[in-house]
Amino acid sequence: NKGHNVLVHDAQLNGDSTxxxxxxxxxxxxxxxxxxxxxxxxxxxxxxxxxxxxxxxTILGGPHCTNTGxxxxxxxxxxxxxxxxxxEWRLERLVSDAKYPLISGLVYRDNRExxxxxxxxKPDTEDFIVPDYSLLSIExxxxxxxxxxALPLFTSRGCSxxxxxxxxxxxxxxxxxxxxxxxxxNIDLILSMGYQAVRIQDDTFGMNRKKAYEIMEYLxxxxxxxxxxxxIELMDRDFLSFLAKxxxxxxx
Numbered sequence: 001n002k003g004h005n006v007l008v009h010d011a012q013l014n015g016d017s018t019x020x021x022x023x024x025x026x027x028x029x030x031x032x033x034x035x036x037x038x039x040x041x042x043x044x045x046x047x048x049x050x051x052x053x054x055x056x057x058t059i060l061g062g063p064h065c066t067n068t069g070x071x072x073x074x075x076x077x078x079x080x081x082x083x084x085x086x087x088e089w090r091l092e093r094l095v096s097d098a099k100y101p102l103i104s105g106l107v108y109r110d111n112r113e114x115x116x117x118x119x120x121x122k123p124d125t126e127d128f129i130v131p132d133y134s135l136l137s138i139e140x141x142x143x144x145x146x147x148x149x150a151l152p153l154f155t156s157r158g159c160s161x162x163x164x165x166x167x168x169x170x171x172x173x174x175x176x177x178x179x180x181x182x183x184x185x186n187i188d189l190i191l192s193m194g195y196q197a198v199r200i201q202d203d204t205f206g207m208n209r210k211k212a213y214e215i216m217e218y219l220x221x222x223x224x225x226x227x228x229x230x231x232i233e234l235m236d237r238d239f240l241s242f243l244a245k246x247x248x249x250x251x252x
Contacts, residue, residue: 010136104118175207216247
């Protein structure tokens with residue numbers, strides 16, 4: 001959290017009114033992850049936040065915002081910033097008073113002029129972190145893998161494909177891989193919480209075969225069941241065999 005007091009609210013999971021939480025927590029910043037089908041609710045929430053306290057800074061990110069940032073700020077004066085792509089470390093820089101032109105993928109206002117900084121679409125390795133699960137009501141998320149309670153695990157970010165039915169390749173146009181040691185640390189934390197399974201949520205697991213093998217071997221060593229998402233062209237006999245012998249339950 002880099003010294004910031006953070007509250008995470010999943011509006012789809014929790015029944016509490018988001019505005020009631022804002023009024024109780026009294027934040028300086030409200031950040032909302034926006035998908036296209038929920039964009040109108042996100043815009044309305046920003047309006048309500050500004051009506052409640054104009055000094056709260058509103059920030060939007062997520063899949064919908066990556067290609068629509070300038071349009072969003074032009075149409076909605078109650079939204080202060082839009083961030084493109086994955087933005088954990090860039091969000092931390094923004095709330096820590098970094099200079100706007102030094103933050104990539106940022107859409108902001110300079111007086112009345114809307115400006116945007118360069119965004120190359122590549123995830124940054126600084127965005128790979130071990131999640132602070134204490135910020136979430138983990139028990140409310142019912143993921144199952146092979147009959148076992150599971151948590152998500154990310155070993156890479158981004159997608160090099162441009163499938164017409166999926167936003168992943170447009171949200172982040174390149175791929176970055178998490179350090180294997182960080183992935184192991186995340187696996188150990190998940191195990192310590194009592195989980196025996198993970199869902200590897202990479203858009204395409206196995207693009208970096210060497211790192212994938214190291215991660216699969218570690219999952220086997222820890223006795224964990226797992227599932228993956230990948231592409232058919234990566235599924236050669238050797239890879240499928242390694243998946244099977246290291247505890248993979250499913251491929252999507």
